[in-house]
Amino acid sequence: MDAFWIILTGSLVASSCGLLGCFLLLRKMTMVGDAISHAVLPGIAIAYLITDSRASFPMLLGAAIFGIITTMLIEFFSKLGKLQEDAAIGVSFTWLFSIGVILISFFAGQVDLDQECVLYGEIAYVPLQTIILDNGIDLGPEAVWMLGFNLLVVITVIVTGYKGLLVTSFDELLAASLGISTVFWHYLLMSLVSLTTVFSFESVGAIMVVAFLIGPPAIAYLLTDRLPRMLILSVLAGILSAIFGYFLAVGINGSIAGAMASVIGLQFILALFFGPKSGLNILKSNLAKNEKQKISA
Amino acid sequence: MIEHVENPVLELHNLTVTYDNKPAVWNLDYTLPAGKLIGVIGPNGSGKTTMMKAIMGLIKPSSGYIKLFGRDLADVRDKVAYVPQRGSVDWDFPVNVYDTVTMGRFNRKNLFKRINNKDKEIISDAIKKVQLEAFAKRQISQLSGGQQQRVFIARALAQEADLYLLDEPFAGVDAATENAIISLLKEMKQQGKTIVVVHHDLQTASKYFDWLVLINTRLIASGKTEEVFQKEILEKTYGGRLQILTQVAELLKQQGYPVREKKRPKG
Numbered sequence: 001m002d003a004f005w006i007i008l009t010g011s012l013v014a015s016s017c018g019l020l021g022c023f024l025l026l027r028k029m030t031m032v033g034d035a036i037s038h039a040v041l042p043g044i045a046i047a048y049l050i051t052d053s054r055a056s057f058p059m060l061l062g063a064a065i066f067g068i069i070t071t072m073l074i075e076f077f078s079k080l081g082k083l084q085e086d087a088a089i090g091v092s093f094t095w096l097f098s099i100g101v102i103l104i105s106f107f108a109g110q111v112d113l114d115q116e117c118v119l120y121g122e123i124a125y126v127p128l129q130t131i132i133l134d135n136g137i138d139l140g141p142e143a144v145w146m147l148g149f150n151l152l153v154v155i156t157v158i159v160t161g162y163k164g165l166l167v168t169s170f171d172e173l174l175a176a177s178l179g180i181s182t183v184f185w186h187y188l189l190m191s192l193v194s195l196t197t198v199f200s201f202e203s204v205g206a207i208m209v210v211a212f213l214i215g216p217p218a219i220a221y222l223l224t225d226r227l228p229r230m231l232i233l234s235v236l237a238g239i240l241s242a243i244f245g246y247f248l249a250v251g252i253n254g255s256i257a258g259a260m261a262s263v264i265g266l267q268f269i270l271a272l273f274f275g276p277k278s279g280l281n282i283l284k285s286n287l288a289k290n291e292k293q294k295i296s297a
Numbered sequence: 298m299i300e301h302v303e304n305p306v307l308e309l310h311n312l313t314v315t316y317d318n319k320p321a322v323w324n325l326d327y328t329l330p331a332g333k334l335i336g337v338i339g340p341n342g343s344g345k346t347t348m349m350k351a352i353m354g355l356i357k358p359s360s361g362y363i364k365l366f367g368r369d370l371a372d373v374r375d376k377v378a379y380v381p382q383r384g385s386v387d388w389d390f391p392v393n394v395y396d397t398v399t400m401g402r403f404n405r406k407n408l409f410k411r412i413n414n415k416d417k418e419i420i421s422d423a424i425k426k427v428q429l430e431a432f433a434k435r436q437i438s439q440l441s442g443g444q445q446q447r448v449f450i451a452r453a454l455a456q457e458a459d460l461y462l463l464d465e466p467f468a469g470v471d472a473a474t475e476n477a478i479i480s481l482l483k484e485m486k487q488q489g490k491t492i493v494v495v496h497h498d499l500q501t502a503s504k505y506f507d508w509l510v511l512i513n514t515r516l517i518a519s520g521k522t523e524e525v526f527q528k529e530i531l532e533k534t535y536g537g538r539l540q541i542l543t544q545v546a547e548l549l550k551q552q553g554y555p556v557r558e559k560k561r562p563k564g
Contacts, residue, residue, distance in 0.1 A: 225391045
């Protein structure tokens, strides 16, 4: 049963991240996702200091606020400071993350939270913390419920807001000329990434969130050229990584999160070389073209 | 030479747009008539694209105002369609021709609704008008430059606007496509639409357009083509650029003869 809960937890994180990551990738903002997943730390720490509980509403709020602050800082540095965007990203999130680290170490005695936990999480402990009702019925791990709720929110927003996300990702100028607010959709997406990070950090850690945000969408991007299919394939690739990653970890008796991330990398390499859009297939078709030219010449 | 018109489709009043305190366009003030094919001509960096973006509300002007159909953009948004430069989007984006044209039907009111049958009809019609039916299901990176430009125009057609603003639709496009696009634009004009085209090729400007707006940061001239396509005005527009000036001289010499030259790449 533990295996089931761990795989389910991984799959839920993978699905939320896989869906959001597709839009990050298409907006050329994957590193912003990376930044947000780290920069929410001070928000988490402050909320924890105030409320003394994890995964509470204030914590979500704190993380969401810092997620938005990160995005605004990046824009502020790159637009007003005329800094390259990648440099602006690097400066903003390391700075915010370090503030979080200082907060946690300063209040170390009062906080049952450390940066290691935030970065790496521990998915193996997920089945230990279950929700048990007063009448003794075990509803399963708390993390699964939280991540399930998060996935529901993500799916609802993407399904109802599909057109808005699509047009603002593809052509901001057109969207703005149609009177569609590019700022609204930008911050909506960033808020969802922040939300997903907070819901996920305890079980899988921020690094895993980054792996799931970038890897599966990149794999899906290599396999298809239609957005709806890309979203589905991204979720599938993430779930496959969760399943195979778990058994790989059990097999080698290693870190579960590490194994899941490794499987993502493996799938990416496979898609890169054997996918329809790239690698060997293009090489093959180029060779075939050259052959034809040689024959005709 | 600035010719003003009654009941203009588009009116710019003392429009100035600056980037970092440097003016990109300075004090543009002109009016454009309805039902005409209008060319916006000027050298590189003369503020043509900036002006288009300002008209579409994508850049805030430093001073001055813009009226479309005598009103603010927000009131008449569904009557105006804008075609950005082809290079402004990522053509590897996972959408096909049909998906891309569909986006022309999006607006604030229907953003959370599904595309209906009437929309679908309009979309298919727009794709047919630019002769891309056979490519409707093709991913947009699998198209030639000319076909990509036609996708953008189809998307604008799907907006069913009265005023169309096109930014460099002929850049990096083959001669056959250029002819196809210009005859489509002329057809739209016959239906009473107003079309404003940013264009950088002097060779064809006088042939294509009924009305010309010549700018070089400032407004040099705005009026009927036959009245403003003159040596002094073109010289003023292009400043001391010798190469272009000789081209202009040649052009004026050859006036009356059709000139067809291989397209220069977009600069």
